[in-house]
Amino acid sequence: MKDRTLKLSIELVPSTVWESSVYKLMSREVWDSIRNDFIKENGRKCQVCGETSGTMNLHEIWNYDDKKHVQKLEGFILLCRMCYHVKHIGLAGILANQGKLDYDKAIEHFCKVNDCTKKEFEKHKAKAFEIWRERSEYEWNQDFGKYKEFIKQ
Ligand SMILES: [Zn+2]
Numbered sequence: 001m002k003d004r005t006l007k008l009s010i011e012l013v014p015s016t017v018w019e020s021s022v023y024k025l026m027s028r029e030v031w032d033s034i035r036n037d038f039i040k041e042n043g044r045k046c047q048v049c050g051e052t053s054g055t056m057n058l059h060e061i062w063n064y065d066d067k068k069h070v071q072k073l074e075g076f077i078l079l080c081r082m083c084y085h086v087k088h089i090g091l092a093g094i095l096a097n098q099g100k101l102d103y104d105k106a107i108e109h110f111c112k113v114n115d116c117t118k119k120e121f122e123k124h125k126a127k128a129f130e131i132w133r134e135r136s137e138y139e140w141n142q143d144f145g146k147y148k149e150f151i152k153q
Helices: 015-020 028-042 081-087 090-098 103-115 118-135 145-150
Strands: 056-065 072-078 142-144
Touching: 028 056, 028 072, 028 145, 056 081, 072 081, 072 145, 081 090, 081 103, 090 103, 090 118, 103 118
Parallel strands: 072 142
Antiparallel strands: 056 072
16 A cells, blocks of 8 residues: 555444444434534535535544544544445445445445555555454543534433
8 A cells, every 4th residue: 555645544433432423422403403514514515525416424533542542523524425335344344245235336436536456445444444453442432522512411
C-alpha cells in the first residue's frame, strides 16, 4: 500500500461499543434533524465520492484514543450506500452472505474512489480488522463532544 491517506477508508467500530452507537442513543427526531441540517448545509450528496442518487446514510465520525480508550464523536458526514458499505465492511460481509449485497461491488467502489488495486483493498482491510480486534479487547469511554446534550440518559 502506498503511504497515503485514503479518500475512502474502512472504519470498524469495536465490538464493545456496538450497542452504543449514536443512532441508538439519540431520539429519532434528533437524528433526523442532524441529518436534515447536514443536507441543507452541504447538499444531498456523498461527502466521499460525490454520488447524489440513491440512499444517503448519516455516518458517525469517531476518533479513538488508544491509550486512554476514549471513543470521541467528532461529527457526522453523509455517505452514499456503497461508501457506507465500505466503511462498515464487516457488516457488508454479513449482508453479502445473506445475499443482500454484492460484496465485489463494494470492493470495486473502494478501488474506484481510492484509485487503487484490489490487492491494496485486501491489505487495507486486513489492517482495519487487526485494529478492530485490538480495540475490541477494551471497554471504551464515550465522549459525545458537542452532541452530548442530545444523548438519551
Ligand atoms: Zn459515496
